[in-house]
Amino acid sequence: MPETELLVCIKCRRGIDTPGESRRPGKVLADAVAGQLPEGVRLVEVECMSNCERGCSVALRGPDRWTFVYGNLTEADAALVVEGAGLYAAQPDGLVPWRERPEHFKRNCIARIPPFTLPEAPE
Amino acid sequence: MPETELLVCIKCRRGIDTPGESRRPGKVLADAVAGQLPEGVRLVEVECMSNCERGCSVALRGPDRWTFVYGNLTEADAALVVEGAGLYAAQPDGLVPWRERPEHFKRNCIARIPPFTLPEAPE
Numbered sequence: 001m002p003e004t005e006l007l008v009c010i011k012c013r014r015g016i017d018t019p020g021e022s023r024r025p026g027k028v029l030a031d032a033v034a035g036q037l038p039e040g041v042r043l044v045e046v047e048c049m050s051n052c053e054r055g056c057s058v059a060l061r062g063p064d065r066w067t068f069v070y071g072n073l074t075e076a077d078a079a080l081v082v083e084g085a086g087l088y089a090a091q092p093d094g095l096v097p098w099r100e101r102p103e104h105f106k107r108n109c110i111a112r113i114p115p116f117t118l119p120e121a122p123e
Numbered sequence: 124m125p126e127t128e129l130l131v132c133i134k135c136r137r138g139i140d141t142p143g144e145s146r147r148p149g150k151v152l153a154d155a156v157a158g159q160l161p162e163g164v165r166l167v168e169v170e171c172m173s174n175c176e177r178g179c180s181v182a183l184r185g186p187d188r189w190t191f192v193y194g195n196l197t198e199a200d201a202a203l204v205v206e207g208a209g210l211y212a213a214q215p216d217g218l219v220p221w222r223e224r225p226e227h228f229k230r231n232c233i234a235r236i237p238p239f240t241l242p243e244a245p246e
Contacts, residue, residue: 007236050191050235059236067190068173069234111192111234112173113130113182 004062012055032078065094127185135178155201188217
């Protein structure tokens, strides 16, 4: 199975006024999923994915796969993020059939981006 | 300069009730930027980037570059999309200094995703 990545924005405040030194909600979510991820999924902590108004944010991606960005997450959603990452990793192109996706993913997809294909002959 | 891509969602209705056979707003935007793109930027038409509530949508991406998704565009924004694509292509990592970005891009960034880096030694 190709390597896939779960990106978690660890700078996200989720609209909460967090004191300067405390862990932000995005980092709490990252810590909550760390160690639980399915085989073949690597956690990558990211500083800002520019989805601040609808954070916390995660993204799933990998070579030759669609990239999906999901939002409106909290640390209470760690289990569904782990589940969604496993379903994503199990599909060669990352396209999980709609009805199999976690309910939160169905309603909170921020964007999706097709696999990268280098042009054969740029004009 | 590495090849970069401008993705345009050509299925976007932008909330407008378009008759079945007419060109959708996303396709109109794609046609408006086609032929105007700076050297090194390739237009890629995409069917749905799942940013339907804040379309029309475009994305800029390339190898070893940040990917940016922008929304709330209309065909009247073709010139700023072309300008933004050129600025993006001119930066090796795609990170255009904030104050140089088109105003619309500043206020309508839907998400950004860091460059893909394959793990050196997956555990």
